[in-house]
Amino acid sequence: MNWFKSPDDIPSSTSEQLDVILVLGGGVPDNVNDPPIYTKARCKYAAQVYQSVHKNGNGDTSKKPKILALSAGTAHLPQLISSDGLPVWESTASASYLMKELNVPSRDVYVETTSYDTISNAFFARTNFCDIANWKKILIVTNEFHMMRTKYIFDWIMNAQPQSTDEHYQLYYLSVPDEGLSKEALEARYEREQRSAENVKNVLAKKYSTLREIFDFINQDHSFYTAEKLVDRANKVIDAKELGKMAMLHQSYGGLGKENGYARHINSAGGNGMNQRTSNYFIGGMFFGIALVGLLRLLALKGTKMHTK
Numbered sequence: 001m002n003w004f005k006s007p008d009d010i011p012s013s014t015s016e017q018l019d020v021i022l023v024l025g026g027g028v029p030d031n032v033n034d035p036p037i038y039t040k041a042r043c044k045y046a047a048q049v050y051q052s053v054h055k056n057g058n059g060d061t062s063k064k065p066k067i068l069a070l071s072a073g074t075a076h077l078p079q080l081i082s083s084d085g086l087p088v089w090e091s092t093a094s095a096s097y098l099m100k101e102l103n104v105p106s107r108d109v110y111v112e113t114t115s116y117d118t119i120s121n122a123f124f125a126r127t128n129f130c131d132i133a134n135w136k137k138i139l140i141v142t143n144e145f146h147m148m149r150t151k152y153i154f155d156w157i158m159n160a161q162p163q164s165t166d167e168h169y170q171l172y173y174l175s176v177p178d179e180g181l182s183k184e185a186l187e188a189r190y191e192r193e194q195r196s197a198e199n200v201k202n203v204l205a206k207k208y209s210t211l212r213e214i215f216d217f218i219n220q221d222h223s224f225y226t227a228e229k230l231v232d233r234a235n236k237v238i239d240a241k242e243l244g245k246m247a248m249l250h251q252s253y254g255g256l257g258k259e260n261g262y263a264r265h266i267n268s269a270g271g272n273g274m275n276q277r278t279s280n281y282f283i284g285g286m287f288f289g290i291a292l293v294g295l296l297r298l299l300a301l302k303g304t305k306m307h308t309k
Helices: 037-052 090-101 118-133 144-158 183-207 211-220 227-235 240-251 274-308
Strands: 020-023 066-069 109-111 137-143 170-176
Touching: 020 037, 020 118, 037 066, 037 090, 037 137, 037 170, 066 090, 066 118, 090 109, 118 144, 118 183, 118 211, 137 144, 144 170, 144 183, 183 211
Parallel strands: 020 066, 020 137, 066 109, 137 170
Antiparallel strands: none
């Protein structure tokens, strides 16, 4: 068995041998210290497993598993922008929560800042970290609604050739309860996850079996890494009707669906909504100014007519 539903279900013989715990990103954070509630749950499970490991039985923490927070962002949502105008990676918010709230030592927390979906989560976790650091025994943590697709993807990519005998990966999975989402958002997410999982299992994993083939797929066909598709995406104008259809799905990736759109420029140090509120004040003031000018013009026009009479 390699799929667990609680940290307490993981045998000590397994947790004691882990090299790394991968925490998948869950969506746009409110600020750098406040990832979505379901991402916090993933971090809590990861930290619980981390803290449960007592390698060598002598209090030595140097051989505890590392925790790698995944995801630069979510492919179909705008990113949180810091006060200096740069993006705040989803993995940065997870790392902050792990270190500041869950007391995981910073030396054991890593961040992956390249991926924008679960396929690239797995690919860049392997090629940028696990292959190089020789992390072979891996626990992957995500929500229940996301786990099946995640398992198909990581089983596929982490076992893709080339892979020598000593490069074999032992994968374990820990699913987190589905907290923090509305019933409608959760239904929309499960529907999408089911379609994507079936595509991975029945199409992608069978069509692309080597790392080079996966590399070609990501850079020639993937909508968020292919040059032509990125250019097309940047030039696309999304209408209000399409935004409405995507609202519930967006909510499951960080809550933007329950707000009014695509402006998410928030002070990353914790000023939740500061720039959004500033924008709202500006827009409100603009409409007030337009109304005031119109009223003054109307009064002036009436005054001119009365003077003429």
